[in-house]
Amino acid sequence: MQLRPEIDLSWRRAASTGLDPAATVDTHDLAEFDPSSRLRRAAEPVLDVVSEHLRDARYSLILADRDARIVDIRFGQRSLRPRLEAVGAVLGKQFTEATTGTNAIATVTELHHGVAVHGEEHYLESFKRFACYGVPVRDPITRRHAGVLDITCLAEDASPLLRPFLLGAVTEIQDSMLDQAPRLHRRVMAAFERACPRSGGPVVAFGPDLVLANDAATDLLDPVDHAALQALGREHGPSDGQRLVLASGLQVGVLLERIDGGGLLVRLQLTERAAPVPRRPAVRAVRDWHADLRADLGRLRDDHSSVVVRGEPGTGRTTLASQLVAGGAVRVLDGPRLTVARVDEVAAELNATEPAGGPRTLVVDDAHHATDAVAAHLAQVVDDHGLRLIMTTGPGRPTGALAACAARCPGRLDLAPLRAHRDRIPAFASAVMREHSAGVVRLSPGVVRVLAAQDWAGNIRELVTVIAHAHRRRAVGDVTVADLPAGYRQAPTGPITGSLRNAERDAIVRALAGCRGNKVHAARQLGISRTTLYRRVRELHIDPGTIQPPDV
Template identity: 25%
Template structure:
């Protein structure tokens, strides 16, 4: 078996992916207004019309392996793909579904074919998949992948070529439509997520962290073991839901954990409808994120739905939890902010980078120091976004890959001119081997002026 496939199988085993059958994560919301989705939908739709009589399914996925759409004229193939959840709304990332064509293409950032028995899960051995990553033609950012799937006994010689063609056409169409395009709206947010009954090292189950985090985790574990309803409170992005899920998993290692985030107001009715068929299943625990955003009427209905299952919730403050749910809470655990546990920053950064690339990503000492010194007002969520952006472009994260604001000591709001100057100074000073003299010459100022600006902006640029 090729080295890349062996490495993927090893990662799949480390993630805890079951060998017998795939159990992918379901997410009920994704961004249908992105340029990538718009262009990919058009390209695959046209290609599907030309392949209407062929046993091939064409799919578009986002950068996290979430299936966004699916085209095929073969109804038998579609029914078979439904049985293994290779359908819109399900994530087929490597950490969720093991070695498969689209998951490996996204993990390695290269075109990939995975045939029959090369799949990690036995339930996928009936298929052959070819996938090609699609990069934003302007920024170079990974947007997702084009995936073509057929039966394993069918010829796959042209499968990768077709995927290549569709990915290239999508990228070209994105480039032609990119100019003058307004910023896309933020996604509506995750509506529903099912975490399958296994430990997921690739999905947030870090064990060895600092004493403040460990102490909070132990308090949550004790409450769960005592059968209490736990509320994890604290700033957004601190890992409140992760802490609760870890506590549930340690106490109930064989249970499913249903984790849901409070939806947009327009989605509340649909969100509530998703609960009924799920909470009745055995060995199920529920974590509801950000319940302080739920209207009281929705909290009342949710309380009635989850009375028979182990429940945990998150909020910024206990006082803001709607009364119908607050009345159920028996224990409150305060989750410390990331700035209160700086020793966790690099470990979390390495973990986030591995989730992006599917392998260890090096963080050089200067970059690690810069990460540790930042205040992280957005907590772990902000750290993950910074690392995702950096790891998407390099196998070794250096200071020059980090955003300039991470190197600014001052927390005051900068003017547009000051922000531009800061970004240019950081861009030049973080290049390997650049001296202050070199930087001053390139920036068109004296060394004395450069030193003054560095001091005024309170820049911390590791040398």
């Protein structure tokens, strides 16, 4: 049989998946779907009317969502129901070419245009007794594929009138979707349409579950960039002074404009208009989070400076301290377990070594947990033996006896927490996943948006842990929000956002640390009630168990 070109290509796609034409459709893997989705709500009254026209006829009307999952079925003659159910046409079944071959749901979902499939053109033998015609349903706001409306009948009942019949029904469904669109979506669309002719450059608009982009923005931006722009919008008010490095490596100017109700309009300005857009990601590896410190890191390593590395837990203090070592004899000590005797023992070991390509270096990790007596002795030993000192501490200026150690360190490296640069988190999270999965697993845009909005009290270490969990759940393909740990599947909510939210969060963390977790004392210090403190701890996703005592 000579197949039409689009049917022939569909057969090739189905065959490439290993699907056997003699296979039966499995109906044990049915998935739940939202019966009150926007598509179903818009289609239901239309299907009610259309079904009346099909009464007593051997036709079925099938609605599938954008994932090719059947969400509604109507029958003219009831005798057709068992025949279609026998080939898997039941609510919740996903019709893809990999599982059901060539048909008017799977192939329309693949091609995004109308397709008729007659009898022998079906890939699976069990479907060849039927004829079907499918038309895509497009979201009138986003212009994206939203689903498929399909008419299926016995092959002998096929009619050329199926196509115009379906096209009219789909038009009515799309009109109904527009009428039911949330008010904010309409505002976002209106703002987007006003901005496009005026801007002449890349424009993108965001609303809840909505992204609109003109051709210039679509060519320029990756999904990771969408999440970075939304994070930038949460952190900053309307402004024309922001800059962002895209996943492509190109730097752009960003103009932010709020849309009433919670939307965001973004105009992009190319700061390197003559430069071609490179196609390599700007963040290629986990270490690139500290790329802005690379020059200082190299200088301090090469001139053998003593250095204090300051930052919150999980910001990579220990990693950077190890990168400051440049040959020579090295000993590493753990601040919380450090004793005067251990300091003397290690100093003696270093003194007994011959210099070889570098200074004698003493690395003290988490030095802020050492006692005052040990810190004071450490400073004296560094002077007496002429040792190079590299130590990591919490954020802020060391105080007390530890300040004497810091005074021996002319070099300073201050590590910013993840939440201080939310616009960089999307590319960084994607780089972490690439390193974990060797590029086999990808973070979906929805996941990247959720990750960018988290507070990340544990910083890089916490993010890497979450990514590793998601990778264990998803060995290949796209990570979805459901693959994240339960506590990370929604963005933190609360009335305070952006920089103000971060400032309040940091103030509460400092107060709790200073009061060693005593909420009564912390509330008194902050000048708020204990009830208010409890509420803000919950809303700001502060885990008291991760808060460390203050620096000594």
